[in-house]
Amino acid sequence: MAGPLALRFVSSYPDARQMPDTAAEIALVGRSNVGKSSLLNALAQRKQLARTSKTPGATRLINAFELGTEGSGRWLVDLPGYGYAKASKAEQARWSSMAEGYLAHRAPLRGVLHLIDGEIGPTGGDLQTVAWLDGLDLPVTYVATKIDKVRPSRRGARKAELASKLGTDRGAVQWTSAAKGTGIAELRALVSALLHA
Numbered sequence: 001m002a003g004p005l006a007l008r009f010v011s012s013y014p015d016a017r018q019m020p021d022t023a024a025e026i027a028l029v030g031r032s033n034v035g036k037s038s039l040l041n042a043l044a045q046r047k048q049l050a051r052t053s054k055t056p057g058a059t060r061l062i063n064a065f066e067l068g069t070e071g072s073g074r075w076l077v078d079l080p081g082y083g084y085a086k087a088s089k090a091e092q093a094r095w096s097s098m099a100e101g102y103l104a105h106r107a108p109l110r111g112v113l114h115l116i117d118g119e120i121g122p123t124g125g126d127l128q129t130v131a132w133l134d135g136l137d138l139p140v141t142y143v144a145t146k147i148d149k150v151r152p153s154r155r156g157a158r159k160a161e162l163a164s165k166l167g168t169d170r171g172a173v174q175w176t177s178a179a180k181g182t183g184i185a186e187l188r189a190l191v192s193a194l195l196h197a
Helices: 036-044 089-105 124-134 152-166 184-196
Strands: 007-013 024-030 062-067 074-078 109-117 140-145 173-175
Touching: 007 036, 024 036, 024 089, 024 124, 024 184, 036 074, 036 140, 036 184, 062 089, 062 184, 074 184, 089 109, 109 124, 109 184, 124 152, 140 152, 152 173, 173 184
Parallel strands: 024 074, 024 109, 109 140, 140 173
Antiparallel strands: 007 062, 062 074
């Protein structure tokens, strides 16, 4: 089983064009309260690596985390979440432009982890993002978060329903719980493999 990822915070960027060249990158994409920061902390087994917030929309910049020794150039990149209704339209548009500019033009990008809330299933914003990512020539892995919040008796049906809405096989979705550690070792192995491919 894969142990904690040796991740360290590198920097925050308001624009992908300000980011340096790297060896390989994976992007974390998801709506604003899907639990990206909690998942990052679980991958590294560190409580304060990524700042978590009770308020959705806390990630307003492109946040880069490096795997392995300093200077390895293997980055996990946390993009601003989408769908935060309380943000102004101008702020939402700025976050969207920042994320899309990164995803469409970042040369070292090796793949995308698209986080979906496993408790509520894909939202309209999630499905719009699925369609947009389909237009990019990048491997996308769906990661369902918060599986611990789905009653055990409902999990089988929820997995089938979520996969169907995403247009994929339920076995293709990585089911995780940052709180309980479910699926975290498998996701660590996947991230490491993608960044070292």
